[in-house]
Amino acid sequence: MSTHLFLVSNSFPFYNGEQFLETEVEYYCSYRNLKVTVLPLSRGNGETRRLPECISLDQSCIIDPDINNIQRSFYLLRSMKNGFFYKEFVTEVLQQSKKIRYFISAMIRYQKYYDLFDSFIKKNEEENEMIFYTYWHNEASYALQSLKRKYRFSLVSRIHGTDLYEEIRPQKYMPLKRHFTKEIDKIYTITQSAKTYMHEHYGFEADVLEVSRLGVNDLHIKTKVSESNFFHIVSCSHLVEVKQVEKIILSIEALGKLMPQVSFKWTHIGSGPLHEYLDDLSTKRLLSLENVENEFLGDLKNTQVYDFYKNTAIDVFLNVSKSEGVPVSIMEAMSCAIPIIAPDIGGVSDMLITGYNGILLDKNPSIEDIVTSLKDIEYFKNETIRANAYAMFLKKYKAENNYNDFIKKIILLNQGK
Numbered sequence: 001m002s003t004h005l006f007l008v009s010n011s012f013p014f015y016n017g018e019q020f021l022e023t024e025v026e027y028y029c030s031y032r033n034l035k036v037t038v039l040p041l042s043r044g045n046g047e048t049r050r051l052p053e054c055i056s057l058d059q060s061c062i063i064d065p066d067i068n069n070i071q072r073s074f075y076l077l078r079s080m081k082n083g084f085f086y087k088e089f090v091t092e093v094l095q096q097s098k099k100i101r102y103f104i105s106a107m108i109r110y111q112k113y114y115d116l117f118d119s120f121i122k123k124n125e126e127e128n129e130m131i132f133y134t135y136w137h138n139e140a141s142y143a144l145q146s147l148k149r150k151y152r153f154s155l156v157s158r159i160h161g162t163d164l165y166e167e168i169r170p171q172k173y174m175p176l177k178r179h180f181t182k183e184i185d186k187i188y189t190i191t192q193s194a195k196t197y198m199h200e201h202y203g204f205e206a207d208v209l210e211v212s213r214l215g216v217n218d219l220h221i222k223t224k225v226s227e228s229n230f231f232h233i234v235s236c237s238h239l240v241e242v243k244q245v246e247k248i249i250l251s252i253e254a255l256g257k258l259m260p261q262v263s264f265k266w267t268h269i270g271s272g273p274l275h276e277y278l279d280d281l282s283t284k285r286l287l288s289l290e291n292v293e294n295e296f297l298g299d300l301k302n303t304q305v306y307d308f309y310k311n312t313a314i315d316v317f318l319n320v321s322k323s324e325g326v327p328v329s330i331m332e333a334m335s336c337a338i339p340i341i342a343p344d345i346g347g348v349s350d351m352l353i354t355g356y357n358g359i360l361l362d363k364n365p366s367i368e369d370i371v372t373s374l375k376d377i378e379y380f381k382n383e384t385i386r387a388n389a390y391a392m393f394l395k396k397y398k399a400e401n402n403y404n405d406f407i408k409k410i411i412l413l414n415q416g417k
Contacts, residue, residue: 002033003129003414008061008140013051014044018135020214020328022049022302027403029054034411039120041113041140061116072108079111082146084179092173099173106139106175113143121151131156131414136163137187142176145183154414156186158212161325161346164194166201168323178202185413188212188406190326191347212406215399216331219306222390223336225381226313230263233374234338235318236305236329239272246281247320249294251370253285256292262377266294267312269305309336316341316358316380320370324348334393337386341373350396357388 005028012018028036029052036054039061051057067075079085085107093103117140124130130153134141137159144155166174181204188210189195195211198204226232233252237243245268252266266286268278279296286292300308309332317333319342326347330340334351340358342348343365352360358380359373379385 002035003131003411004035004037005131005133005410006037006039006058008039008041008132008134008144010136011040011042011044012135013038013049013057014040014042015047015049016044019302021135023216023399024214024403024406025052025055026217027399027407028052030404031407031411034407061120063112063116067112075108075111075115076104078115079107084176088176088179092175096171096173099171099175102170102173103175109139110142110176113140114146117143117147121147121153125151129414130154131410133157133410136160137177138163139176141184142180145180148183154410155184156188156410156413157184158188158190159194159198160190161323164189164197164325165323165346181205181208184208186210186410190214191350193347193350194325210409212409213396213402214326214328214331215397215402216328216335216393217399218335218394219310221306221310221336223309223338223386224313225386226265226315229261230265231374231377231380232313232315233264233266233318234269234314234316234333235266236269236333237319237321238270239268239274239278241274242322244320244322245274245278247365247367247370248318249278249282249285250367251320251374252292252294253289254367254371255374256286256289258371259375260291262291264292266292267297267314268295269297269300269308271296271298305332306336309333309338314338315377316374318370318374319343319348320361320365321345322364326351331393331397334389334397337390339380339385339389341370351392353392357385357392 009018009021012021028034037056037058039058041061041063042065043062088103093099132144132153132155134157137157141157148155166172181202187208189198190213192211195209198209199206235248239245252264256264282294286294317338317340319327319330324346330342330351333340340352341361342352343361344363349360352358354360361369361373
């Protein structure tokens with residue numbers, strides 16, 4: 001008997017975001033008795049990635065983002081029939097009134113998704129073996145958890161960073177999650193520390209939680225080191241406040257002044273709303289330094305990133321973000337034998353060991369901390385350290401291993417019922 005897996009994404013296969021799924025979906029085609037349909041909840045920017053032939057796209061669950069106030073009021077009133085509405089209001093909102101806008105938005109989203117999935121499942125009730133797999137554990141997951149007893153499908157979810165860590169959310173508030181610890185077969189965390197956090201912080205039972213890491217493909221690229229007395233630093237991120245790219249600029253300015261005998265180059269991959277500001281800042285801070293050059297490459301497709309790593313000498317990959325889950329950019333760099341510098345946030349400590357494959361910084365490193373980590377340029381050019389970066393990738397983040405294991409787990413989970 002075949003199993004039909006409905007993969008609920010935020011916008012995938014539409015751009016932007018959810019780039020992890022580009023790799024994951026490649027592996028579903030190896031399973032003959034598994035039918036896969038992607039259910040995006042939005043159209044992103046409208047441009048669509050190519051899906052493997054074995055995977056279909058159903059756009060019937062896409063929600064119009066521009067609902068008016070009357071519609072919002074309708075969903076909010078309907079959501080008030082749920083007991084958890086009042087529990088959440090009393091335990092969270094009454095304690096801190098600034099949380100109310102986030103609470104109301106979450107209740108509206110929950111009710112929209114509930115109505116949406118209720119209608120969708122009714123139309124597909126002829127499916128014998130249905131698994132819903134939500135890529136994020138948020139209001140869409142909660143709605144499906146509420147419908148699970150009614151329709152008796154299997155339900156699994158991944159959880160990453162923004163849908164996990166309460167302290168990084170506005171008002172340090174994650175609406176509703178504590179009310180939805182039941183009625184789900186498995187939640188797959190992408191790090192061991194995330195599994196512990198889910199159990200201790202929200203009260204999920206340990207047997208519901210399982211670690212299933214993300215991964216990237218091994219393209220067998222070994223990035224070269226730059227020549228002596230030259231040091232090439234690469235970063236890759238969306239240019240938004242949380243990524244703290246201005247810290248990179250200020251650190252490279254300080255490094256260039258501290259080590260005038262070395263020629264430095266910094267390359268950033270990625271764009272975003274802060275591009276103009278950061279471009280101006282780098283011009284003001286770095287242009288006058290004769291031993292420093294920099295470039296912004298803008299957004300690159302995944303294949304272009306790997307081409308860059310293949311054809312360019314790179315000494316270290318630098319991340320100084322305030323918040324991360326498990327950055328795919330770090331996985332990609334390690335798969336090309338590039339050492340890493342990054343702060344101890346999210347799942348980064350699972351990826352990085354100081355003295356082995358790079359340097360793990362404090363959670364909120366200062367400019368001085370970053371400069372100190374970069375000073376020993378020979379460390380990052382060392383063949384053993386670079387080989388260790390690749391070894392860490394093979395051990396934990398090789399897509400072929402991680403995604404095949406994950407797919408087998410959810411198939412067996414459903415068959416065991």
